[in-house]
Amino acid sequence: MNWYEQPCRAPSEIHRIAARQRQATLTKPAGSLGRLEQVAEQFAAWQHTDTPALERVSARIFAADHGITAQGVSAYPAEVTAQMITNFIDGGAAASVLCKQQNIDLEVINLGTFIPVPDMPGLRQRIVAAGTADFSSTPAMTAEQVDKALATGAEVVDGLDCQLMIAGDMGIGNTSAASALMAALLDLAAAETTGRGTGIDSERLAAKTATIQRALNLHRQQLDTPLAALQCLGGFEIAAMAGAYIRAAQRQLPSLVDGFISTAAALVASQMNPGVQPWLFAGHCSAENAHQLLLDAMQLSPLLQLDMRLGEGSGALTAVPLIKAALALNNDMASFAEAGIAEES
Numbered sequence: 001m002n003w004y005e006q007p008c009r010a011p012s013e014i015h016r017i018a019a020r021q022r023q024a025t026l027t028k029p030a031g032s033l034g035r036l037e038q039v040a041e042q043f044a045a046w047q048h049t050d051t052p053a054l055e056r057v058s059a060r061i062f063a064a065d066h067g068i069t070a071q072g073v074s075a076y077p078a079e080v081t082a083q084m085i086t087n088f089i090d091g092g093a094a095a096s097v098l099c100k101q102q103n104i105d106l107e108v109i110n111l112g113t114f115i116p117v118p119d120m121p122g123l124r125q126r127i128v129a130a131g132t133a134d135f136s137s138t139p140a141m142t143a144e145q146v147d148k149a150l151a152t153g154a155e156v157v158d159g160l161d162c163q164l165m166i167a168g169d170m171g172i173g174n175t176s177a178a179s180a181l182m183a184a185l186l187d188l189a190a191a192e193t194t195g196r197g198t199g200i201d202s203e204r205l206a207a208k209t210a211t212i213q214r215a216l217n218l219h220r221q222q223l224d225t226p227l228a229a230l231q232c233l234g235g236f237e238i239a240a241m242a243g244a245y246i247r248a249a250q251r252q253l254p255s256l257v258d259g260f261i262s263t264a265a266a267l268v269a270s271q272m273n274p275g276v277q278p279w280l281f282a283g284h285c286s287a288e289n290a291h292q293l294l295l296d297a298m299q300l301s302p303l304l305q306l307d308m309r310l311g312e313g314s315g316a317l318t319a320v321p322l323i324k325a326a327l328a329l330n331n332d333m334a335s336f337a338e339a340g341i342a343e344e345s
């Protein structure tokens with residue numbers, strides 16, 4: 001059996017129920033904390049306690065370049081991927097600011113960019129190749145490359161000591177890869193899964209959609225397993241994130257999923273290993289066109305809807321304070337008995 005097929009233990013339904021019962025005793029009308037109550041119950045099931053805690057969150061940004069950028073699918077040039085890697089490390093990126101502000105440890109993993117990035121502290125160089133091939137004419141990766149990228153995600157998770165993982169993505173062109181994967185894995189047309197990414201106009205959106213649909217037709221015979229779809233249509237960072245979600249679930253470590261690309265990687269992961277889905281939680285719904293449909297297909301209900309469409313883990317990072325609030329309420333509120341308050345009649 002391949003490492004990514006090893007089973008994942010299910011979260012504890014006993015502790016989910018215990019947390020639900022605890023919620024019912026707290027000084028509030030039943031159900032009045034809405035989704036915050038379910039957040040606490042979910043963490044209770046993950047952590048096997050009715051008073052779950054969230055002290056250690058780790059963010060890992062997976063970066064790589066995409067051959068599909070040769071088709072003019074992004075509003076930005078591919079060199080931004082390498083430039084942003086340095087910006088993450090220098091502290092100037094949105095994800096860097098959110099991590100610093102919340103005391104979340106951040107590491108960047110470079111899977112391979114067109115422009116090489118020099119070694120620097122906080123950057124793990126795991127170069128698969130200098131970007132994927134252009135999937136509009138050839139498979140994005142070789143079988144060896146997809147294996148290496150998947151294994152890198154697992155390696156990263158094996159080094160974590162935290163209670164929640166956030167996997168962020170950076171890769172100009174990666175919304176094209178994510179849209180193609182979503183279409184292939186959910187049996188949809190490119191028109192249903194393709195959006196504006198970094199902000200292309202309607203004319204370029206039509207061309208991007210046509211390019212992705214042509215690629216889906218070209219590779220149709222090869223798209224019979226999620227791994228094959230990942231190899232044909234994915235990116236190195238998407239594969240690494242899929243590997244990270246799988247290994248995290250195998251280690252009973254929950255993941256807070258970010259935006260469209262992150263969720264597409266989570267879709268790959270949960271189709272490669274069905275035990276992954278119960279270990280996922282959605283941080284936000286991105287403004288990227290197909291994200292809501294993708295979340296629905298994966299039965300994930302996002303915490304935030306702020307019209308963000310940045311990637312790099314930013315939406316998930318923004319949701320972390322809300323999770324901490326949900327757990328503090330669950331753990332620290334007085335019960336009706338403790339406060340001497342009359343219960344529902």
Ligand SMILES: O=C(O)c1ccc[n+]([C@@H]2O[C@H](COP(=O)([O-])O)[C@@H](O)[C@H]2O)c1
Pocket residue numbers: 073074075076169170171172173174175176196197198199258259260261262286287288291308309310311312
């Ligand atoms: O996370 C999202 O929902 C999201 C939506 C649109 C764009 N992005 C980011 O923008 C880049 C991909 O956009 P594009 O247009 O180059 O395919 C990549 O670095 C992503 O992290 C991210």
Ligand SMILES: Cc1cc2nc[nH]c2cc1C
Pocket residue numbers: 076080084169170171198310311312
């Ligand atoms: C500047 C910039 C920052 C990003 N972060 C994630 N994707 C990005 C794309 C661009 C263009």
